[in-house]
Amino acid sequence: MTDRANTFSLQSLSHSVYGAQWLREWESQGAGLASVSLYQLMQRAGTAAFQRILWLYPGAHRWLVLAGHGNNGGDGYVVAQLAAAAGKQVTVLACGGSSPLPAEAEQAKAAWLAAGGEIHAAEEPWPQGVEVIIDALLGTGLKAAPRDPYCSLIAAANRHSAPVIALDIPSGLLAETGATPGEVMSAAHTVTFIALKPGLLTGKARSVTGHVHYDDLGLGKWLERETPLMARLSAELLPRWLPERDPCAHKGDNGRLLIVGGDHGFAGAIRMTGEAALRCGAGLVRVLTREENIPPLLTARPELMVAPLTRDTLQQGLEWADVVVIGPGLGQDSWGKNALREVENCDRPMLWDADALNLLAFNPEKRHNRIITPHPGEAARLLNGNVGAIESDRLLAARKLVRRYGGVVVLKGAGTLLAAEDGAVAIADVGNAGMASGGMGDVLSGIIGSLLAQKLSLYDAACAGCVVHGATADRLAAEKGTRGMLATDLLPALYLYVNPELTA
Known part of the structure; x- marks a missing residue:
């Protein structure tokens, strides 16, 4: 099994950063303008993540998906279904919750079960020989330290030798600030969706995100109409500030x-x-x-x-x-x-x-x-x-x-x-x-x-x-x-x- 770090991922990142809360509030508008439902958007996210994981770890056969009780977990169910259809051996460990799953996450979960997939409780033992771990536990809505069973799953993943691929953001990392108030997933790669969030780029982010990959899920034109929270600066922008000098200077x-x-x-x-x-x-x-x-x-x-x-x-x-x-x-x-x-x-x-x-x-x-x-x-x-x-x-x-x-x-x-x-x-x-x-x-x-x-x-x-x-x-x-x-x-x-x- 090889980890082919995506050396071109930084070059493909957007130079605009949007607030995580703003994105959660307005992504339905973006989806509507792109003529897709929120469930279709979730399918796009899961597909983008699955394709990147497959590219990074083509030889990995045993996949473990850690699914939370929210839309991040829904992304995980989509990845699980695609991986199983591709012949991978997939285990899903899911966290329960006192409230119903969001509608689109419930659809993704139902589709996984209808395809013959199984869902195991978060407390169950992990399978042997796991080669990649997909972190779909906690997304961009987190505002405080994770609690059990999330903490235990994050800690277990961090102890495991298999690489972790985080969906949207590593669980436990706050998307607005990059702070880590409690247990946090240490990912080898993070596949983030729609827009870059500030917490992926500052604070403790660099310690836990690994290589960041980005997919706008087809909402790029919508985002271009909106005002970003901040700019992401990289060496590609230097010609904007530093043109060649006047030969007569x-x-x-x-x-x-x-x-x-x-x-x-x-x-x-x-x-x-x-x-x-x-x-x-x-x-x-x-x-x-x-x-x-x-x-x-x-x-x-x-x-x-x-x-x-x-x-x-x-x-x-x-x-x-x-x-x-x-x-x-x-x-x-x-x-x-x-x-x-x-x-x-x-x-x-x-x-x-x-x-x-x-x-x-x-x-x-x-x-x-x-x-x-x-x-x-x-x-x-x-x-x-x-x-x-x-x-x-x-x-x-x-x-x-x-x-x-x-x-x-x-x-x-x-x-x-x-x-x-x-x-x-x-x-x-x-x-x-x-x-x-x-x-x-x-x-x-x-x-x-x-x-x-x-x-x-x-x-x-x-x-x-x-x-x-x-x-x-x-x-x-x-x-x-x-x-x-x-x-x-x-x-x-x-x-x-x-x-x-x-x-x-």
Whole structure:
């Protein structure tokens, strides 16, 4: 038996993401416009999942379907019937419920029984030799931790050696937020239907969805008429933001970027930010830092202009710069506080990161010309909350941050979220576990600052910068793996994605 991971699945994913609750409320309208009943839509979903499972695991003969008491279970019954008709040995374990099954799920269940299928109780022993497990337990309507018998079935599936294919969403993963309040299915593949939901792309999603596959079930034209909840960002979109340069451009056309930071012991942070900015195309990059940092920075990257941070050099730098980045290695002592106080009223486009955000949390103020790039810990401080609350609903946290602080927010993490004051929201569907190491945020600040200097808007620079950052790391991970990836490993490879014609 082979698992042929669908390497083209990400390329086929939609760039629009819709709310799960909205989709549940309106999918009947979409089905009506497509002239199909909800049961026919369920048959389409089951067929799409069956075909993908058959493609992924052509040698698997013994299939186990775990069916819940809802429409997700109905999808499972359709898969079971198709698999049995194809000669597979299929066992269905189903969870009961106090209320009747939804009408279309009841039809799917009846069709399975009429075809000679059997339904076993969830508590019954599992058959021997199961080769694939189909998770049709809990769908996108889940809002809290699963309870037994669902918990027990999820835990048993996670212990089993057979791969799990989740229908629509792994059971236990919340479709709106990507949170996992309790037991959650760990799937090798997820086949999602009609539209992408935010919970498939952020929060804990990457730990449990496996490869995500998508089928709009013929409702694509209907969805195009509706406004998505957010955009999904990927490397395919980079040409939108980064066209080829004018052959006659000079360094002044590519922007003057001022970077402030690098307190005692943090020269590395400011160096990574500065080099990332150069590597991404800023015309001129000036760094203001501790005097002791100047020789190593110029030795490592002579293209940088480096000077000691004083009140005079900062005022000169602010007058010179088109864009300001402050925070990497800034520290929270008087040296950093004084610099931030001078910068905070600058009318240029700005990016605040790291200790600039920790200092901002003590003196919250709203600005419209600024990008902030908090990780969950910094976001918790900015919102006077805790990391658990941030991670339980990352989209809500991003929206709260932009309401309180203005400009554009980049809430970093697995499935980085971006939010703007005008209501635009996006999710960066790039990046990997190798990025969980020191310095990655400093590199991101340099990338975004560089794109701001090249005259992208706050929001576009943030979106393009997150994609460049994550896509570069993904390329390195594919070549060398995720363990041991350094932030500086990204620097020489950034040019591939800020020149998207090279990777087209």
